[in-house]
Amino acid sequence: MVARLVLMLRVVMLVLAAGVVAGRLTGVDSWVLDAATPLAYGCVVLLLALRVWFVRTQRLVWAAFGLGLCSSIAGTVYAAVNNVADVRDSTWADVGWLGFFPFAFAGLLLLLSDRVPSRRTALDGTITGLGGAAVFSAIVLDGLIGVTTADGIVTLAYPVADAVLFGTLAAQWALGFWSGLTSTMIMGGISLSIMADTVYAATDGRVPLPAGLIDVLYLGGIMLLGLAAWRQPGPVRPDHDRDPYRVAIWLAGGALTVLLVASQTPLSEFTVILAGLTLVAGMARMGITVRELEAVGRERYREARRDALTGLANRRAVLERLDRLGRRPVALMLLDLDRFKQVNDVHGHQAGDDLLVQVAARLAEVSRAGTLVGRLGGDEFVLVVEDDDVGPEAVAAIARRVRDRLRDTYRLTGTDGPVTAGIDVSIGITIRDDANPEALLHDADLAMYQAKRAGGGHVLHMPGQPVAPALPPTARESLLDR
Known part of the structure; x- marks a missing residue:
């Protein structure tokens, strides 16, 4: 019974999403498309609710994603009912839209809570996350949007939240925890939402874009989460072929570049703080590396002077x-x-x-x-x-x-x-x-x-x-x- 209901919801969701995407990209403006979008979102909410209710594993993960989606939908409904048009004006719709970020962040952390990395690996992920967020903030917050200290808190909140979310995804990718189709769909869904936010904020919602591009990006991200919720996940193992330390070095270099640019061009305090924290984490990582090398040297020194069979001095x-x-x-x-x-x-x-x-x-x-x-x-x-x-x-x-x-x-x-x-x-x-x-x-x-x-x-x-x-x-x- 549940399987049939899930299958029906997925089919309806995909049909509605396909119709909305086709209509938006071709420039068709119809009340049918306007109604199809919330219906598609509603199918995703029902899929996540059924996942939480009937499946015990990772229940908190999907509950977090579901609550984040409900918060975002509530903001959209409020904006539609109250005819909110100016994105620079802070309204209660922003509370709903911004509510998506903490829930999505919590879902990402809960998804990987059963795979605790070593201290060294966790620090590599921290460097990657902070460095990725710093580079993202420099490009989007300071480059595309061009915020100033005079801008309101709500104006800054979206790109800042996107930078943190992007850094989290970058860190988890560098650590090799995203493997398998289910993980890729979750990561893709969050990434499309970040991309839609970035495009919308960078254009201030007024600059003409390819017809319905932002709506398509938002819808695509939500659909991917809905499809991932009921896909049977395979075993997720860290990708040992990916070296997180190498990725961390590159992004630490990006953070250093951001600081060098900040010395010549004014950048937001948020960007500078992220870049500075990246370098602090990098210095801590270097300290751990030095201690590890010293420990390896001491162990090799002892092994060279120890009898292999008895453990006595050789x-x-x-x-x-x-x-x-x-x-x-x-x-x-x-x-x-x-x-x-x-x-x-x-x-x-x-x-x-x-x-x-x-x-x-x-x-x-x-x-x-x-x-x-x-x-x-x-x-x-x-x-x-x-x-x-x-x-x-x-x-x-x-x-x-x-x-x-x-x-x-x-x-x-x-x-x-x-x-x-x-x-x-x-x-x-x-x-x-x-x-x-x-x-x-x-x-x-x-x-x-x-x-x-x-x-x-x-x-x-x-x-x-x-x-x-x-x-x-x-x-x-x-x-x-x-």
């Missing part, structure tokens, strides 16, 4: 920390996992990676505050202890605590499912009065292989101590497999 970060320490007492503990290769070979690489991650977590757990925990690669880990009172007894206690924790059983995800495994650790320790990276790593490496030769545990190598004889390659490989 070799680069360890060496940079040692370089920054300079001539300060420092202890470096180099850890190598014994029997890690067996876990990898028997249970698979997933189990090996799982083991490394758990080892990293346990090292962070037992390390002292301020100690840098890193992974040099493979199954080699490192602790950098920077305490001024670092000494052999203190680092030996740390090494024992680390070894006891790492020797606890691990629950891993192997090739054939969950498995348990155990490992040991060989720890090479060196203490120096200056944080020379190469010397520290060299001494700690010698101590670590002495610990491996002894079957695990820790060995402290101090500068000046004799170096243990190098192991044959086969013996060294055998020790690394333990």
Whole structure:
């Protein structure tokens, strides 16, 4: 029943609109055409009312558009009944006509209320909207209409309202929220109304135009809203191919041009304010961009110094920390996992990676505050202890605590499912009065292989101590497999 009524109203509306357009463009002046126009508008009002009453989705949107249209029709009826002819005279008809704008603005915002953009994207839309409004105001308000501060409030209200509405459409278009035929019809309907207002205001309603052009524009805009109300909308998604920042830059440039023109030619205060607000929003956008770039730089800096698997400091970060320490007492503990290769070979690489991650977590757990925990690669880990009172007894206690924790059983995800495994650790320790990276790593490496030769545990190598004889390659490989 409702579908048939809607179809009938749409057909009647289109027939009436076609007749009015044909008559106006051909210059026919008849009471039939005069009656057909309000009848066509009435069909649109009924379509919007039925849409609000029977369809729950976007009810407030179409209610706002409907109320705006009713307000505009009320102004037209008042003007016709009271024979309002001089557009410069403020009457109650202006209240009705101007009432269309806040309702249309509310409808546009409600239509997109479920698609909240990010702060950056919203600011791009703000720049676009303000810039578009500033350019529109400069062209229409100052160029075509040529208003002055002596003009009345009502005279200024129409182009100002049109500028705000145009800016809103421009912002939403730049953000990519207008997609699909339904959205295009709504945007087209509002745009035709803005165009009709602009032509009417620019010609003061008296300059001869192509027969009935303004009436055709108004009618076309209203008809598009009526058709869009009962069209089944498709999913509306932001158009990611459109870059709102690029559009915002162009319109910010337009606002800057407006300000430059204002320095040489008097422009309305409204136009100058819009252009100024555009540049303020542009400066805020630049500030956000700078902060984002700084954040990206910091994140890339951290990622370049972080082990991808365990999240610990990588070799680069360890060496940079040692370089920054300079001539300060420092202890470096180099850890190598014994029997890690067996876990990898028997249970698979997933189990090996799982083991490394758990080892990293346990090292962070037992390390002292301020100690840098890193992974040099493979199954080699490192602790950098920077305490001024670092000494052999203190680092030996740390090494024992680390070894006891790492020797606890691990629950891993192997090739054939969950498995348990155990490992040991060989720890090479060196203490120096200056944080020379190469010397520290060299001494700690010698101590670590002495610990491996002894079957695990820790060995402290101090500068000046004799170096243990190098192991044959086969013996060294055998020790690394333990």
